[in-house]
Amino acid sequence: MVQDLVGPTDPELSCDECFELLDAYVELELAGADAAAEMPLMRAHLRGCSACRDDHDSLVALLRADPQDLP
């Protein structure tokens, strides 16, 4: 609970840096690579920033979706 409030203890990216790397990070994840291990600063930021985490989750969901399901 408090850990969620005070955020990651590891060094992390900024929101802007997270945006720059988001597409590469998500493609790594979906390719089955250990993206969090390769990009630990990104992982730390996604733990600490709910808005960037939402964007990450949405991009993952989009790329996993069947193209036929896109409105």
Add this chain to the structure above:
Amino acid sequence: MGVVRLAAQSDVLSAIVAAVLALVGEPRLAGTMTTDSPGTGVAAGLAGSPDTVSQAWVARLGCPGAERDAAAAELHDVLLRVARFEIRRRQAAFPNLSGADLDDLAWQSADDALMSILRRLGDFRGHSRFTTWACKFAIVEAGAKVRRHAWRGREIPLAPALWPILADQAPGPHQYAEARDLLEALREEVERLTARQRQVFVAIALSEVPIDVLADRLGTTRGALYKTLHDARHNLKAGLAARGWAAPESGGDWDHAR
């Protein structure tokens, strides 16, 4: 209405492309695709082989004339579908908005995403597929617009009124006592923050106000606010550590070294 919108779309796209090119200059947009390895371990293996589809997107969007307009129109169609997908995922946040309102939001998101993509086409390095790179702009635009609409007219809580609720979430008596002590220490450390850090921490971390919503209200940027939040959290962790609390190595919560 659909025909009118299609005609309007073509005009709007042409205007968007013209406006963006006037801002950035065409030479920057031409031939900027690179298949270089990222070199930092980022996306290694993904950018190693030439991605002809991505190269084609960049080439078409970077060349002058009708081909660029056609590519921009195709890309806008993709971005609109992505924005609708994102807004549909978050539709629970919109109990009072009609379908037409939501579709307008999707159009605004796609328009803004296309503007950003054309302005920043030279930044694409091929670390992912072009469509993945482009879709993230639509996702972020739609997500931010959803959050702003969901919080439109709502008051931003800037005073810490949630401490008792947090303590009550502890599962048992021992954990409750531990959580109460930890929260009390944290509450005291929050009072030691600067006024700005306390305001940002309370709104974002305690009250779960979306960071871009708070940035709008305070007249700043998401990045600047996250820096303030990061500094506040750094001070809080240092304060807790000075009181004998230890950060968890993996999972769990802070523990007191007795």
